[in-house]
Amino acid sequence: MRLNLFSPLPPLRSAIARLTVHMLPHLAREAQVVLWTDESKWELDPPAAVTIRQYNAQRPPWREINKADATVYQMGNDPRYHDAIWRVSQQHPGIVILHDLMMQHFFSGLVFHNRGLNRREYLELVERYHGIKGRVLAEAHLQGLLGTEELAQRCPLTEAATENALAVIVHSAAAYSALPEDASVVHVPLCVGMESPTLVARQAAEPYRLTVFGFLGPNRKLPLLLRALATFPEPGRFRLDIFGTMDGQEKMQQLVCRLGLSETVTLHGFVTASELDAALRQTNLAVNLRNPSMGEASESQLHLWQYGLPSLVTRRAWYATLPEETVAFVRPEHEIEDIQRHLTEFLRDPESYRALGRNGRLYVAENHSIENYAAALLQVAAQAPELRAKWVARDLAQRSATAMTAWSDASMGDSLSLEVARQIRLLTAGASTEFARTS
Amino acid sequence: MARPPMPGASAHSEIVRIVITTVQIPFVTGGAESHAAGLKTALIREGHTAEIVTVPFNPAVPERIADQMLACRLLDLTEIHGTRVDRLIGLKFPAYLITHPNKVVWVLHQHRAAYDLWDYPFEELSASPRGVMAREAIRRGDQLLTEAKAVFANSKNIANRLGHFCGINATALYHPPPHAEDFFCADRTGDYFFFPSRLSASKRQSLVLEALALTREKVKVRFAGVADSVEYGKRLKQLAAKLGVDARVEWLGQITEEEKRENYARAIAVIFPPVDEDYGYITLEAMLSSKAVVTCDDSGGPLEFVSPRKTGLVTKPTATALGEALDELWQDRTLAAKLGRAGRESYQRLDLSWAEVVKKLLA
Numbered sequence: 001m002r003l004n005l006f007s008p009l010p011p012l013r014s015a016i017a018r019l020t021v022h023m024l025p026h027l028a029r030e031a032q033v034v035l036w037t038d039e040s041k042w043e044l045d046p047p048a049a050v051t052i053r054q055y056n057a058q059r060p061p062w063r064e065i066n067k068a069d070a071t072v073y074q075m076g077n078d079p080r081y082h083d084a085i086w087r088v089s090q091q092h093p094g095i096v097i098l099h100d101l102m103m104q105h106f107f108s109g110l111v112f113h114n115r116g117l118n119r120r121e122y123l124e125l126v127e128r129y130h131g132i133k134g135r136v137l138a139e140a141h142l143q144g145l146l147g148t149e150e151l152a153q154r155c156p157l158t159e160a161a162t163e164n165a166l167a168v169i170v171h172s173a174a175a176y177s178a179l180p181e182d183a184s185v186v187h188v189p190l191c192v193g194m195e196s197p198t199l200v201a202r203q204a205a206e207p208y209r210l211t212v213f214g215f216l217g218p219n220r221k222l223p224l225l226l227r228a229l230a231t232f233p234e235p236g237r238f239r240l241d242i243f244g245t246m247d248g249q250e251k252m253q254q255l256v257c258r259l260g261l262s263e264t265v266t267l268h269g270f271v272t273a274s275e276l277d278a279a280l281r282q283t284n285l286a287v288n289l290r291n292p293s294m295g296e297a298s299e300s301q302l303h304l305w306q307y308g309l310p311s312l313v314t315r316r317a318w319y320a321t322l323p324e325e326t327v328a329f330v331r332p333e334h335e336i337e338d339i340q341r342h343l344t345e346f347l348r349d350p351e352s353y354r355a356l357g358r359n360g361r362l363y364v365a366e367n368h369s370i371e372n373y374a375a376a377l378l379q380v381a382a383q384a385p386e387l388r389a390k391w392v393a394r395d396l397a398q399r400s401a402t403a404m405t406a407w408s409d410a411s412m413g414d415s416l417s418l419e420v421a422r423q424i425r426l427l428t429a430g431a432s433t434e435f436a437r438t439s
Numbered sequence: 440m441a442r443p444p445m446p447g448a449s450a451h452s453e454i455v456r457i458v459i460t461t462v463q464i465p466f467v468t469g470g471a472e473s474h475a476a477g478l479k480t481a482l483i484r485e486g487h488t489a490e491i492v493t494v495p496f497n498p499a500v501p502e503r504i505a506d507q508m509l510a511c512r513l514l515d516l517t518e519i520h521g522t523r524v525d526r527l528i529g530l531k532f533p534a535y536l537i538t539h540p541n542k543v544v545w546v547l548h549q550h551r552a553a554y555d556l557w558d559y560p561f562e563e564l565s566a567s568p569r570g571v572m573a574r575e576a577i578r579r580g581d582q583l584l585t586e587a588k589a590v591f592a593n594s595k596n597i598a599n600r601l602g603h604f605c606g607i608n609a610t611a612l613y614h615p616p617p618h619a620e621d622f623f624c625a626d627r628t629g630d631y632f633f634f635p636s637r638l639s640a641s642k643r644q645s646l647v648l649e650a651l652a653l654t655r656e657k658v659k660v661r662f663a664g665v666a667d668s669v670e671y672g673k674r675l676k677q678l679a680a681k682l683g684v685d686a687r688v689e690w691l692g693q694i695t696e697e698e699k700r701e702n703y704a705r706a707i708a709v710i711f712p713p714v715d716e717d718y719g720y721i722t723l724e725a726m727l728s729s730k731a732v733v734t735c736d737d738s739g740g741p742l743e744f745v746s747p748r749k750t751g752l753v754t755k756p757t758a759t760a761l762g763e764a765l766d767e768l769w770q771d772r773t774l775a776a777k778l779g780r781a782g783r784e785s786y787q788r789l790d791l792s793w794a795e796v797v798k799k800l801l802a
Contacts, residue, residue, distance in 0.1 A: 063558065066570045091568035385575055392505050392576045400509070423512040427505070427536075427580045 001031040003381055004065055006088060007074035008081035009035070009042040009052075013245075013270065015299040016074050016081070016099055018193030024050055026374035031381070034068060038084035057084035065092060070384035072377065075161055076100055077294070079109030083116060089164065093391055095380055096165040101175050101295030103161040104152035108141060130155040149219055153292055159183075166387035167380055171297035172318040178295065182394070184387055186380050191373040192302035196365065197277065199308055202284060204350065207239045211283040211309075213276060214300040216246035221289045221314075221335055223255060228339035230259035237347060240265045241283075243276055280304070285346055285353060286311040287339070291332045293317035301327075302368050305360035310353040312342055326360040328353065393428040397421065457482055457489045457526045457801075458516050460534040461547075462496035467667070469637055470720050471547050473617045474593075475530055478545075478800075481793030487801075492516065494534045498550065501564055501573035508533040508580045528800055529587070536583055543800055544584055545591040545612060546601060548717040553577035554604045555715055561640030581605055591799065594718040596739045612799055615791040616720040618696060622727035624779065625704040628772070631659045631689070632733070632765065633706035635699055635721060638666035642713045643735075644675055649758035652682040656769040660710065661702060663691040703728035708751070708768050708775045712761060715739035726750065726786040731778035733764050744789075750782035 005027070007020040020035070021044050027033050028049035035052045046052055055061060065071065071094030073085050086106070089096060100106075107125060110117035117125075119142060127135040134155040140146040158178065162168045168183055170176050171190035179185045216222060222242065229235050242265065246252060249267060256265045271279070280286075286309045288301055297318045304311045305326070313319040315329040330338040346353050380387075400420050408416055459482075461475045475491050482489035494514075496507055511533045516524050517540065529535030529544040552564035553574040564570045584590055584607055592598035592609040601607045636642045644662060651658055666672030672690075679685040694702070703709065709725035712735040719740040725732045726744065732751035734741040745751040752768065754760035768775040 060568070062568050062570060063566045065568075066565050067558075093569070093572065388572050388575050389579060392572060396505055396509055399506070419513065420509075423509060426583060427508055427512060428576070429579070 001070070001378070001381065002068045003027065003031045003033050003378075004036060004068040004071040004094070005033055005074070006036045006072070006085045006094075008076075008085075009037050009039065009044060011041075011043045012039070012081055014076070014078065014081050015193060016076050019191065019299065020074060020193075022191075022193040022195075022370055023374050023377075026370055027378065030374075030378050034064075036065075036088075055084075055088070057087045060088050060092070062092070070095060070381035072097060072381065073165075074099070077103050077106040077109075079106050079113050079115050082106060083110055086161065087116070091164075093164045093166050093388070095167045095169060095377075095384070095387075096162050097169045097377075098158070098162060098175065099171070099296060099299075101156055101158045101170075101178055102149075102152035103157040104155055105148050107157050107160060108138070108148055108151070111142070125160055126155055126157065129157055129160055147218070149217065149292060152294075156295070158295075164391075166384060166391050169377065169380060172295075173321060174317050175296050184390065186376070188373060188376040188380075189368050190297040190299060190302060191368045191370045192299055192306055192364065194273075194303070194306070196306045196361070197281075199281070202282065204284075206237050208237060208284040208346070208350075209282050210238050210240040210285050210287055211243070211279060212240070212287050213243035213279075214288075216242070216244045219290050219292055219294070220246075221291055222246075222252060224335040225287055225289070225339060226255055226259055226261060226265065228336040228343075229264060230261055231336070232340050232343055234347070235261070235264050238264065238343065240287075241268060241279055242266065243268045243271050243279060245270050280307040280309065283307070283309055284350070285309070285342075288312065289314045289330060289335065290319060291316055291335070293319065302364050305357070305364040308354075308357040308361040310346075310356040311360070312339060323359070323363060326356055326363045328356060389428040393424050396424045396427075400424070455487050456519075456522065456524050457487050457528060458524050458539075459489060459491045459528045459530060460511075460516070460537050461491060461493055461530040462532070462534045463493045464496055464498065470718070471531060473720070474547060474614070477614065477617050477793065478528070478530075478796070481797050485794065485797045487797075492534070492537075494537075496531075496533065498552070499563070501567040502569050504533075504550070504573045505576040505580075508536055508576065511536045512538060512583075514538075526801065532577070533580065536580060538586065542587045543589045543591065544587045545593065545800060546584070546597055546609065547593045548597055549581060549600065549604075550577050555600060556641070559641075559714070578605070582607075589802070594740045595743050596715070597717050610799075612796060613718075613789065613791050614793060614796045616723045616727070618700075619723070619727055619791075621696075622700055622724055623704050624729035624783070625701075627705070628707050628776075629705040631661045631706060632708055632710050632768075633661050633663070633702050633730075634710040635663040635694075635702065635724075636711070636713070637664045638662065638672050638675055640667075640671065643756070645678055646712055646735075646756065646758060646761060647710055648675065648679050648682055648684055648688070650761035650765060651684040651687060653758050653762035654766050654769070656766050657687060658765045658769045659687045659689070661689045661691055661706070663694045663699060663702060665693050699724075700728070703730060706730055707772060708733055708779065710734075710765070711738070711741055712754075712756065713738050713741075714756075716741060723786065723791075725779075726782035729776075729779040729783040731768060731775050731782060733761070733768065735761070744785070746781075746785065748778075750778055750785050752778075 008014040008017040010017050025047050028047040033050045036055050038057055073089040073094055073096045075096050075098050076082050077100040111122045123135050123138055126138040141151045168185045169188050176185055176187040286304045288311045291314045293316045295317055311327055312330050313327045316332050328342050459475055479489045479491050514537050527539035527542040530547050532550045535544045552562040556562045558565045590609040591612040595611040598609040598611045601609045679688050708731040710733045711721045716739040722732050722741040722744045732745045734745055735756040736753050737756050747753040752764040754764045
């Protein structure tokens with residue numbers, strides 16, 4: 001099989017890029033992979049069966065793209081890394097791996113970062129999927145009156161990202177349910193973009209190390225975590241390290257100072273993979289809250305489990321489906337209360353939390369392996385011809401229906417629509433016994 | 440009630456109303472139109488009522504090819520004005536997909552961009568973002584050819600393609616070119632080779648120009664035919680100038696049937712080196728005009744009729760090889776004439792007749 005894979009690549013700071021690199025050797029065992037990037041440089045050493053090709057999203061080399069048996073698009077919600085991928089996916093239907101359900105960030109980002117979607121196009125897109133009410137909210141967002149996350153909850157624009165997909169791969173049951181029934185959606189458990197590290201026993205001495213890492217948007221609830229620490233009776237028994245980029249880091253630092261946590265909390269900003277690795281090896285308890293959730297499985301949660309770390313997670317969306325013995329839950333809207341309860345429990349019985357981490361490590365190995373992930377992706381890709389036939393059938397049916405609406409009435413609609421549907425089925429199935437050859 | 444056969448016509452009394460389905464690509468005319476007209480004439484001559492139903496087809500927008508297939512499937516030609524259509528003969532994609540309970544197909548050719556010409560530099564389907572989708576839709580749709588009571592192909596080449604790509608068994612059914620009886624050979628030949636065909640990348644006029652640039656002799660070629668696009672016609676002329684052979688080339692453009700036969704009659708030989716031609720009237724017309732045919736070993740249809748060094752020359756599809764063949768016949772006119780005469784005899788032995796075609800299509 002020859003497979004096109006459109007994905008962000010290192011050195012871009014993208015978990016999806018890491019996942020792609022990690023997956024390549026497994027795909028390359030079964031397929032010839034052409035890895036497409038619109039970046040002018042990349043840092044990876046691909047396996048022998050993998051070719052890296054650069055493309056210009058304005059003029060993709062369709063002849064070469066069309067040589068593949070299937071095309072796969074890695075789609076996340078960072079407009080900087082996924083705008084070119086989305087553009088190609090709109091023109092050349094393929095298999096979309098959807099890493100986020102809340103794609104509002106992506107589309108409004110295209111406007112704000114001036115990446116080829118103007119205000120009018122954006123508003124029309126929102127209206128198409130979320131009606132005039134959605135358009136009004138989006139207009140408010142463009143005017144700075146409504147935050148992206150709030151808008152995303154009401155107008156996620158998920159289907160805009162998968163509009164022309166042959167099939168959509170999602171990573172959670174919630175995402176599977178969120179997409180329309182007529183779409184070809186496949187649930188494949190996410191895997192993490194690195195091998196599981198070899199662990200040595202952590203230092204159990206106080207102060208215990210708490211860690212937060214990843215992209216630190218407002219839904220990570222950092223101010224609540226800081227307040228929980230600040231009002232905790234024994235804050236000196238912990239140190240909190242925060243890794244990752246965030247909007248408004250300066251304000252966050254001011255909050256740390258204001259809450260008297262300067263000795264307890266360190267904002268590290270973006271760190272390299274090896275620095276993060278060293279930090280996670282020293283961590284005793286991770287905090288991985290999401291409220292609201294972006295709706296999909298969390299790569300960072302898998303990452304924490306690989307390090308055998310206990311973690312506090314919000315009981316919401318994908319996180320709410322996790323086994324009780326692998327994480328410690330925090331109730332939405334009760335963050336401070338629950339965080340403090342867990343810190344107290346942790347000090348009283350750290351071993352019960354370590355057990356969560358060990359269980360998590362087993363869970364990720366059993367349910368989120370890269371081998372299974374690559375195999376599932378190849379299995380979907382192998383069905384590409386049937387998926388394309390289904391796509392054509394759906395497209396023909398939709399456009400026929402639109403055309404017929406203009407001139408057919410109820411009296412003829414039934415018989416005509418039945419015949420149209422029958423012929424579409426015959427055309428796209430490629431065989432008929434209606435007038436079987438007799439000679 | 441069945442209409443009686445015309446006097447002297449063979450009797451197929453149970454079949455009288457026949458619809459021939461084909462397509463029209465606006466502004467493009469070629470062998471397919473002559474083929475449909477020839478079949479209609481032959482059916483009428485045999486005592487039947489026949490009509491050509493032409494469906495417009497625009498292959499330039501791959502996203503809409505499936506629409507055109509569906510449109511054909513939704514046409515109902517089983518009955519016209521209360522009278523049954525007894526048989527439908529489908530000729531071209533997608534018109535051969537029109538349904539009928541008593542259908543036979545005589546495939547002139549499939550939509551070749553979805554098959555053997557996929558990824559050829561001059562075919563646009565593989566350069567379209569939805570090219571793969573269109574290709575597969577065409578291939579799946581073509582499986583519906585098996586609905587027909589019988590599948591005939593215009594040539595062995597077409598039958599082979601149907602078998603190779605679609606797993607469909609088809610019988611090759613040859614027919615004579617239009618006005619076969621009017622072709623002749625003049626007593627004296629002119630100083631030129633004749634290449635009558637649409638100016639099209641698939642016909643490889645450019646290869647002939649490149650070959651001319653390599654000939655030792657001052658070989659001259661007359662090209663007759665209209666370019667697929669104005670741009671392509673210009674490109675060919677620019678190529679001739681660039682290669683320095685423009686003085687040895689004549690571009691006759693659109694010519695009448697009489698002019699065509701006259702040019703055949705006085706040519707030293709006929710050049711016809713297309714890429715995997717379906718059938719190719721040109722080969723048969725050259726043979727009827729007692730002219731040797733110079734073709735290539737990947738030219739498809741012509742190879743079913745040209746016997747190497749007996750009725751023509753078959754070369755590798757390279758400018759060098761083609762140039763050498765042109766030099767040989769330019770120098771040795773006696774050989775050219777001998778091959779041409781043998782070609783005429785070979786044509787006679789084929790015993791091509793429309794009556795036989797009608798008999799098989801209505802069996």
